[in-house]
Amino acid sequence: MKLYYSNASPYARTAQVVLREIAIDNAELDPQVIEVPTHPFDNEPEFLTANPLGKVPCLILESGQSVFDSEVICQYLDAKFNHGKFWQPIANDWQLRCIYSEISGLLDLAVALRQEKMREAESLRSDFWWSRFESGLSRGMQWLTKRITEVPESINLININLICLMDYLSFRHPEFANFNESLLSRYEVFTSRETFVNTKPRD
Numbered sequence: 001m002k003l004y005y006s007n008a009s010p011y012a013r014t015a016q017v018v019l020r021e022i023a024i025d026n027a028e029l030d031p032q033v034i035e036v037p038t039h040p041f042d043n044e045p046e047f048l049t050a051n052p053l054g055k056v057p058c059l060i061l062e063s064g065q066s067v068f069d070s071e072v073i074c075q076y077l078d079a080k081f082n083h084g085k086f087w088q089p090i091a092n093d094w095q096l097r098c099i100y101s102e103i104s105g106l107l108d109l110a111v112a113l114r115q116e117k118m119r120e121a122e123s124l125r126s127d128f129w130w131s132r133f134e135s136g137l138s139r140g141m142q143w144l145t146k147r148i149t150e151v152p153e154s155i156n157l158i159n160i161n162l163i164c165l166m167d168y169l170s171f172r173h174p175e176f177a178n179f180n181e182s183l184l185s186r187y188e189v190f191t192s193r194e195t196f197v198n199t200k201p202r203d
């Protein structure tokens with residue numbers, strides 16, 4: 001198995017954290033061997049064949065089949081190697097699934113805002129989209145602040161994605177990293193785990 005990732009991608013990090021958490025009790029999984037660093041913009045042929053979208057993360061199975069995107073990879077690894085322990089508490093609860101989707105959407109907005117910031121360097125910034133992404137982030141983080149206590153404090157796919165979102169905001173958008181107490185206390189439960197410490201986003 002091969003997991004393509006890049007150091008700064010919050011989506012790839014969710015898959016890395018899931019893989020590493022599951023590997024703690026699973027001798028057949030060695031993240032050191034499975035994780036393969038790549039940069040999507042390098043357009044490496046094997047990577048593009050595996051994921052025609054050209055995005056990380058992408059998982060290649062022993063059979064040669066590929067699995068993407070990050071949500072599918074996380075659920076695949078959890079189902080295959082972890083008896084579904086990280087997804088099952090969420091799967092049949094529609095409100096928890098909305099919270100999971102909200103965090104996915106916030107990741108999308110944070111990455112879109114990062115792209116606008118990169119365009120700014122080329123004088124191609126769109127004020128309309130910049131402000132739309134910022135407003136969505138602002139509303140979404142406030143919503144999340146009110147709803148996070150509904151999420152069980154166990155290690156699960158919502159909490160993993162939440163920590164990846166919060167670290168990505170601190171990394172790329174510090175103006176959005178002034179987190180309220182309810183998010184910070186959830187962050188504190190998980191952030192010192194090795195799986196998070198060793199996968200912090202970096203350039």
Ligand SMILES: N[C@@H](CCC(=O)N[C@@H](CS)C(=O)NCC(=O)O)C(=O)O
Nearest residue numbers: 009010011040055056057069070071
């Ligand atoms: N929905 C996808 C999004 C993945 C994604 O957008 N990854 C970014 C890195 S943060 C990427 O590879 N971008 C390269 C590109 O868009 O060309 C997922 O959850 O895996």
